[in-house]
Amino acid sequence: MKIVLVAVPGSGKSTTLKFVREMLSDVAIVNYGDYMLEIAKRQYGITNRDEMRKKLPVDEYRKVQELAAEEIAKLPGDVIIDTHASIRVQGGFYPGLPDRIMAKLRPDAIVLMEFDPKDIMERRAKDVGLRDRESESPEDIEMHQLANRYYAFAAANAGECSVYIFDFRKKVQSRPFEHAEMAARMIVDLILRGRSATK
Template sequence: MKIVLVAVPGSGKSTTLKFVKEMLPDISIVNYGDYMLEIAKRQYGITNRDDMRKKLPVEEYRKVQEFAAEEIARLPGDVIIDTHASIKVQGGFYPGLPDRIITKLRPDAIVLMEFNPKDIIERRAKDVGLRDREQETPEDIELHQLANRYYAFAAANAGECAVYILDFRNKPQSRPFEHAEIAAKFIVDLIMRNRGAKQ
């Protein structure tokens, strides 16, 4: 099974995937941006992920996306692809999973995580110095989450797969990382149901 996991930057996808890996050690987890960065390093001399969207012209960015999709699509077994449904570029949004990409990836499901924008701002504050992110207001983040939802539905239509929305906006955490644990359990259950269906 191939699952695409999407959320706005700083939402806690990495933490969620860490919990998934603990529950299902045989799962393959790939970061789409890491694949893209390796290709961008080789072909354009880009040195970090944030520079890909800031420095690469759109046509070159598209080529890097396609090469990454082809490499990831060849991976065997159960795979979770950590990526973005939309990417903020020059004041707008660019599809992270356009038709030409999603049809190459051929996922079985897209899982979209959404959060209270204030929670995301708090999580991003812990990443200061680790990533070169623009400062965003809660309204900016909510607009990006809305864009993600539209783009996820469009990608699912082109890829002929299901979309699952995990909306944590109005669900405060009772303990640290609770949202990540809930999301990880949902993903693991999805994979296990699929494995059970194939037996």
């Protein structure tokens, strides 16, 4: 299976993927932005993501996006692709998974993780100094999660794949990282069901 995993920044995707790797060590986990950066380094001498966004003309940036999708699509076995359904830009949102990318990626599923905005704000507060993020209100975060839903469904339509929504808004954590563990178990279950269906 190829699964695209999306959530707003600070949702705990990295922690969730760490648990997935512990539960199912043979799954390949790839970061879409890392693939883009490697291609931009090879072809344009770009050294980091900020430089890639600022220096590459839009047409070249789109080419890099497409080349990354082509490379990821060729990966064998079960693959989880860590990326964004929507990207916040100047008060609006930009599609993270446009049709031309979905046509090349051809994933089996998009998994969308959603949380109580207060939980996300708490997680982001722990990241202070580690990541440079703009301050957002709970309403801003909820709006981004709503945008993610719309963009995930649009992307699924273009890629002809399923969307799974893991909504943790009403699930209060009884211990740290419980949400991430729960999400990881749900992703692993999805992969194992996919494996048994192909036997």
